[in-house]
Amino acid sequence: xxxxxxxxxxxxxxxxxxxxxxxxxxxxxxxxxxxxxxxxxxxxxxxxxxxxxxxxxxxxxxxxxxxxxxxxxxxxxxxxxxxxxxxxxxxxxxxxxxxxxxxxxxxxxxxxxxxxxxxxxxxxxxxxxxxxxxxxxxx
Numbered sequence: 811x812x813x814x815x816x817x818x819x820x821x822x823x824x825x826x827x828x829x830x831x832x833x834x835x836x837x838x839x840x841x842x843x844x845x846x847x848x849x850x851x852x853x854x855x856x857x858x859x860x861x862x863x864x865x866x867x868x869x870x871x872x873x874x875x876x877x878x879x880x881x882x883x884x885x886x887x888x889x890x891x892x893x894x895x896x897x898x899x900x901x902x903x904x905x906x907x908x909x910x911x912x913x914x915x916x917x918x919x920x921x922x923x924x925x926x927x928x929x930x931x932x933x934x935x936x937x938x939x940x941x942x943x944x945x946x947x948x949x
Contacts, residue, residue, distance in 0.1 A: 813940040814907040816863045816887035820926075820933050820948075823855070823885050826867045827919050830854060833869025839914040855917040857937060857944075859908030862900050863887040865917065887937075907939060915944060922948065 830836060834852040855865045858937040864884040867873045886893060890903040917937070925948045926932060932948040 811941050815939075816857075816937045817909050818865055818885050818887055818935045818937070820922075820935055823826055823865060823922075823935065826855065826865060826873060826883060826885055827922065829873040829883075830867040830869045830919055833867070835870040836868045837870050838868075839916060845907050851916075853919040855919060855922075857915045857917050858884075858906055858913070860912045862892045862895075863890040863904055863908050864877070868916070892907075909939075917946070921946065 830853040833853075836853060838849060838851045839856060851868055854868045856868050858864050859865060864886045865935065866884045868881050875881045875883055887907070889907060890900050891901045894901070922935065928947065934949050936949065937939040938945045
């Protein structure tokens with residue numbers, strides 16, 4: 811079984827997590843909304859496979875890069891970052907790690923906060939993909 815990993819800096823994730831935690835309203839990913847219409851989601855990060863692999867807040871309104879713009883603040887995986895890699899390299903890395911289809915998966919923030927409390931020196935979140943499963947590791 812081959813495991814692929816997407817690695818994120820907790821320093822980059824901190825303002826994104828705070829945004830979700832402090833938001834009055836939070837969104838549910840479109841693919842998971844059936845049966846949850848009208849529900850206000852718990853604080854989550856959204857793991858997105860699109861142009862690269864990134865994490866963003868599910869808080870609404872979104873955490874914007876600049877006031878008045880539509881672009882959200884995101885934290886890219888080191889392995890699939892279009893801000894630091896060539897477009898073809900990003901495309902192949904995203905496909906290899908996340909899969910060919912674009913998508914969104916929820917990552918519960920309370921899991922990350924629980925680990926941070928007991929291990930305050932963790933600096934990295936690793937999302938591991940293997941055999942159709944996604945697991946998390948903080949180190």
